[in-house]
Amino acid sequence: MPFPVRKLTRTETLLILAFVVGLFLFVGGPIWTHRWEPDRSILWSYTPIPLLVSLCLLRGRRLRFASFLVETLKVVLLKFGITASLLLIFWSVGEPPPVKREAAPTAPAAETPPPTKAPSAIPPESRGELRGTVVGADGRPVPGALVWVAAGLERYTFAAPRQPARLSVSRSGFLPPTSVATVGQSLEVRSTDGKLHTLHVVCEAGDTAFNVPLLASGAERTLPVSRELGLCRLRCEVHPDEVGGLLELAHPFAASADASGAFTLPGVPAGRLRIAAAAGPLRGEAEAQVVGGQTTEVRLTTRRAE
Secondary structure, three states, X not given: OOOOXXXXXXXXXXXXXXXXXXHHHHOXXXXXXXXXXXXXXXXXXXXXXXXXXXXXXXXXXXXXXXXXXXXXXXXXXXXXXXXXXHHHHHHHOOOXXXXXXXXXXXXXXXXXXXXXXXOOOOOHHHEEEEEEEEEOOOOOEOOOOEEEEEEOXXXXXXXXXXXXXXXXEEOOEEEOOEEEEEOOOEEEEEEOOOOOEEEEEEEOOOOEEEEEEEOOOOOOEEEEOOOOOEEEEEEOOOOOOXXXXXXXXXXXXXXXXXXXXXXXXXXXXXXXXXXXXXXXXXXXXXXEEEOOOOEEEEEEEOEEOO
């Protein structure tokens, strides 16, 4: 006969919740003074829950594995509801912090920053067309796959588009699902459904590029695209089901495959290039030798990324 699940008393549950919510509110200073960066407070407020639950159960001689799991989960869920509600309240009042972005190391303040490089002069006869298809491991076309030049153009400098790249988020997700922005271009983002969201951008190396709130008022935020990060993941910290992609490049050579998986990249500088494709969890790469004045064919086979 299985052991019964012996529960915490109401008083024990309330005492544990009071302790961990207190940690959340005051670890590292009052949470309302650093409400836009709550990660440390959240971590410390969850850490002691298993120990406190086990001590209370042990004290009352009720400690069983099933009791420990059930009561720990119950306290975690109650604590999550309380602290998440508090964060939403704190986020809904006051002005958001200035936009922050991790940047490459800069020269000392006393030094003059290097001037922006002028776009490279590339003769038309030194450019070619890159054309191809994106298929899955089964050979079937991958409609809508994003294709771009991943390497081979590092010696060139390209002018950024004058118009900003635009991105919006709602409970339906990010729109467009995958955006493309060029170094030197700005990225304008906003909420479109009257709800608070966040824009958390993480590049493939794991570094955070942006982590900023998007206010329910729909106020637009302008973010600088200052370095090439490749394909990044988008997510909303408030609504974890909202995910998307952001491709940050130092050049304009990116395109989406059509319904048959076909794509075209015109005006690509000649040379040995590495071409990449992505569609959801699918990734693929191929080498291509672009020749000036000619069309180069390439076939990209994608497979599920590990």
